[in-house]
Amino acid sequence: xxxxxxxxxxxxxxxxxxxxxxxxxxxxxxxxxxxxxxxxxxxxxxxxxxxxxxxxxxxxxxxxxxxxxxxxxxxxxxxxxxxxxxxxxxxxxxxxxxxxxxxxxxxxxxxxxxxxxxxxxxxxxxxxxxxxxxxxxxxxxxxxxxxx
Amino acid sequence: xxxxxxxxxxxxxxxxxxxxxxxxxxxxxxxxxxxxxxxxxxxxxxxxxxxxxxxxxxxxxxxxxxxxxxxxxxxxxxxxxxxxxxxxxxxxxxxxxxxxxxxxxxxxxxxxxxxxxxxxxxxxxxxxxxxxxxxxxxxxxxxxxxxxxxxxxxxxxxxxxxxxxxxxxxxxxxxxxxxxxxxxxxxxxxxxxxxxxxxxxxxxxxxxxxxxxxxxxxxxxxxxxxxxxxxxxxxxxxxxxxxxxxxxxxxxxxxxxxxxxxxxxxxxxxxxxxxxxxxxxxxxxxxxxxxxxxxxxxxxxxxxxxxxxxxxxxxxxxxxxxxxxxxxxxxxxxxxxxxxxxxxxxxxxxxxxxxxxxxxxxxx
Numbered sequence: 001x002x003x004x005x006x007x008x009x010x011x012x013x014x015x016x017x018x019x020x021x022x023x024x025x026x027x028x029x030x031x032x033x034x035x036x037x038x039x040x041x042x043x044x045x046x047x048x049x050x051x052x053x054x055x056x057x058x059x060x061x062x063x064x065x066x067x068x069x070x071x072x073x074x075x076x077x078x079x080x081x082x083x084x085x086x087x088x089x090x091x092x093x094x095x096x097x098x099x100x101x102x103x104x105x106x107x108x109x110x111x112x113x114x115x116x117x118x119x120x121x122x123x124x125x126x127x128x129x130x131x132x133x134x135x136x137x138x139x140x141x142x143x144x145x146x147x148x
Numbered sequence: 149x150x151x152x153x154x155x156x157x158x159x160x161x162x163x164x165x166x167x168x169x170x171x172x173x174x175x176x177x178x179x180x181x182x183x184x185x186x187x188x189x190x191x192x193x194x195x196x197x198x199x200x201x202x203x204x205x206x207x208x209x210x211x212x213x214x215x216x217x218x219x220x221x222x223x224x225x226x227x228x229x230x231x232x233x234x235x236x237x238x239x240x241x242x243x244x245x246x247x248x249x250x251x252x253x254x255x256x257x258x259x260x261x262x263x264x265x266x267x268x269x270x271x272x273x274x275x276x277x278x279x280x281x282x283x284x285x286x287x288x289x290x291x292x293x294x295x296x297x298x299x300x301x302x303x304x305x306x307x308x309x310x311x312x313x314x315x316x317x318x319x320x321x322x323x324x325x326x327x328x329x330x331x332x333x334x335x336x337x338x339x340x341x342x343x344x345x346x347x348x349x350x351x352x353x354x355x356x357x358x359x360x361x362x363x364x365x366x367x368x369x370x371x372x373x374x375x376x377x378x379x380x381x382x383x384x385x386x387x388x389x390x391x392x393x394x395x396x397x398x399x400x401x402x403x404x405x406x407x408x409x410x411x412x413x414x415x416x417x418x419x420x421x422x423x424x425x426x427x428x429x430x431x432x433x434x435x436x437x438x439x440x441x442x443x444x445x446x447x448x449x450x451x452x453x454x455x456x457x458x459x460x461x462x463x464x465x466x467x468x469x470x471x472x473x474x475x476x477x478x479x480x481x482x483x484x485x486x487x488x489x490x491x492x493x494x495x496x497x498x499x500x501x502x503x504x505x506x507x508x509x510x511x512x
Binding site for chain 1: 198201202203204205206207230233234235236237238239240241242243244245248249250251253258259263264265266267268296297298299300301302304306310312323327330331332333334344345346348349352353386387388389391392393394397398399400401402403404406408410427428429431433
């Protein structure tokens with residue numbers, strides 16, 4: 001049986017392909033009883049960041065998120081994602097609730113989740129590599145003249 | 149005397165709204181797509197999110213369009229909009245040390261662990277108008293830049309240790325003087341002296357221009373304090389909250405782009421006689437580098453005693469907010485008839501009194 005922390009799963013579902021999430025949610029809807037407790041709606045999350053000087057947190061500002069709560073077979077689940085993304089929040093909540101209800105979502109979709117995670121990592125690595133082309137090592141004029 | 153409100157003018161106000169729309173659109177070939185603002189005017193969008201104190205790039209772009217590019221007005225729209233939404237959770241503590249960096253530089257050290265990376269910047273670009281942008285074909289440029297994809301490694305580390313961490317390990321840094329409890333300026337009434345968390349929160353959503361001017365005044369004229377940027381980093385951080393149905397787990401909600409700056413300031417002697425450095429701290433939503441540097445300079449100024457304006461906590465913290473400053477100055481455009489009439493009354497009475505005193509004074 002595949003296990004994954006909530007953080008790991010939501011890291012994938014908050015950034016992966018939306019059609020994949022829709023496909024998973026649709027399958028769960030067909031097979032299980034899904035009841036929406038709270039329709040997807042926008043709300044705010046206050047972010048706390050670590051001030052590296054004091055090591056203490058402070059409030060940096062609020063972030064717009066879309067949040068949805070529902071139940072699958074009576075088990076509650078939640079989907080929260082940054083931005084205005086009602087469909088993604090809904091699908092995330094369906095997957096979360098199904099997982100809480102003990103349904104084998106992770107086992108059934110393991111290869112797809114794994115592929116999406118790989119794709120996200122590749123995107124991040126590519127973005128880094130693109131920026132790393134501008135890695136710089138400045139010489140002081142003294143060093144420059146010594147080299148000549 | 150207090151302000152006396154006015155009433156009426158409904159039709160004129162409605163007409164003014166229509167006229168404003170007319171001036172916004174009358175010469176336009178097409179209505180601006182908000183996605184164009186969001187994706188191509190990154191710094192503008194980031195600035196409005198940062199000054200509005202609300203990370204929502206789609207809505208920041210909409211606010212910019214609605215305000216026709218007036219930044220204070222756009223930040224005001226964001227601040228007003230946020231007040232209509234429920235705040236459901238607080239995030240877990242974000243550590244920018246874990247940032248997935250796209251840009252990372254140091255003006256203090258040539259060699260930093262992981263190396264310096266210029267990333268997206270105009271710092272070293274000639275300030276010449278680029279006329280080719282007038283007829284730019286987005287897809288042609290995209291294809292050209294896509295072709296320049298370097299080799300990449302998916303196992304590459306994407307976050308790097310902080311430069312300040314190295315100085316801290318060597319015992320070269322002072323702890324900050326002020327600290328105090330975690331304070332929320334959007335919920336609690338601010339009193340002075342303010343806790344450190346309140347100062348940082350105010351500066352994090354402060355107005356870029358005001359903060360830059362005050363930081364400039366601090367560096368230029370009033371002190372000998374010229375900080376060095378120990379590290380400036382721009383990149384993405386994950387936002388997580390405690391899972392609502394089981395707080396031992398966390399939920400990841402996605403990523404935010406932040407700019408973090410740590411400045412190294414003048415060294416001082418501590419109580420034990422050891423000489424150490426003071427660090428300044430800046431953190432903002434989006435890529436807002438000048439503001440983040442200004443924040444680090446200002447917060448450090450507020451940690452030190454002195455007579456300069458930038459060391460006056462009340463002066464700095466009460467004047468850097470875009471909405472408050474812009475609102476107060478621009479409210480002068482609204483009718484002040486009674487207030488002004490009363491000023492005129494006082495003037496006339498004073499003149500009358502002066503006249504009567506003149507006539508009553510016997511001539512020599």
